[in-house]
Amino acid sequence: MLRLHHAPLACSLASRLALMEAGLEHEIVFVHTTRGEQRGEAYRAINPRGQVPALETPEGVLTESSAILPYIADLAPDRRLMPSPGTFARAEAQAWLGHLATSIHGAYGGLLKPEFACAREAYVAQLAAALHALDARLAGQDTMLGAFSVVDLYLLVFCLWRATVPGLPALPHLDAFQQRMLARPGIAPTIGEEMRLRAETA
Numbered sequence: 001m002l003r004l005h006h007a008p009l010a011c012s013l014a015s016r017l018a019l020m021e022a023g024l025e026h027e028i029v030f031v032h033t034t035r036g037e038q039r040g041e042a043y044r045a046i047n048p049r050g051q052v053p054a055l056e057t058p059e060g061v062l063t064e065s066s067a068i069l070p071y072i073a074d075l076a077p078d079r080r081l082m083p084s085p086g087t088f089a090r091a092e093a094q095a096w097l098g099h100l101a102t103s104i105h106g107a108y109g110g111l112l113k114p115e116f117a118c119a120r121e122a123y124v125a126q127l128a129a130a131l132h133a134l135d136a137r138l139a140g141q142d143t144m145l146g147a148f149s150v151v152d153l154y155l156l157v158f159c160l161w162r163a164t165v166p167g168l169p170a171l172p173h174l175d176a177f178q179q180r181m182l183a184r185p186g187i188a189p190t191i192g193e194e195m196r197l198r199a200e201t202a
């Protein structure tokens with residue numbers, strides 16, 4: 001059985017949606033980061049870094065979205081949520097996951113930290129530039145890789161997070177991409193549930 005430790009609307013939402021899209025049997029354990037549960041002894045026994053996502057698998061605990069998302073995709077090869085291992089297309093998909101995990105997540109992370117408030121403008125500029133490039137890519141295609149993949153689910157989370165950052169530019173292709181993702185079965189209701197949970201635990 002797969003068990004995902006996940007915080008509502010956190011980056012781990014991509015892993016939750018990937019499990020759903022893969023059609024794999026799984027369990028979700030909510031870690032309320034707004035209440036500091038990720039720093040408790042119980043959770044640190046699962047992920048000593050005190051972060052979500054963490055995926056319990058029959059072989060051990062896997063952390064890092066950029067590892068968990070391809071792992072989930074490979075468990076359900078018929079769903080084609082990642083290009084086949086060993087191909088150039090796979091390496092390109094990994095490159096996008098790495099970019100989202102570092103440049104995009106990193107810029108959002110900097111904006112959340114009060115100690116980096118003095119660098120706020122620089123983080124907004126970094127984020128805006130990176131989002132602009134993604135917007136341009138999506139001008140000519142519906143999905144990041146040309147076919148739906150876990151890369152799209154990961155990007156969706158960072159599209160949603162835009163609402164928390166005043167001052168970001170209008171990005172029409174990312175907006176349209178977000179709408180397309182929300183129209184996939186099950187995605188909007190899951191996000192709605194998470195919005196309610198997040199509000200309840202704020």
Ligand SMILES: N[C@@H](CCC(=O)N[C@@H](CS)C(=O)NCC(=O)O)C(=O)O
Pocket residue numbers: 007010011012033038050051052053063064065066101105
């Ligand atoms: N590099 C990790 C980053 C994970 C991460 O930053 N998770 C955040 C939620 S989006 C978290 O657990 N924050 C709680 C904390 O750091 O205390 C990944 O991509 O999985």
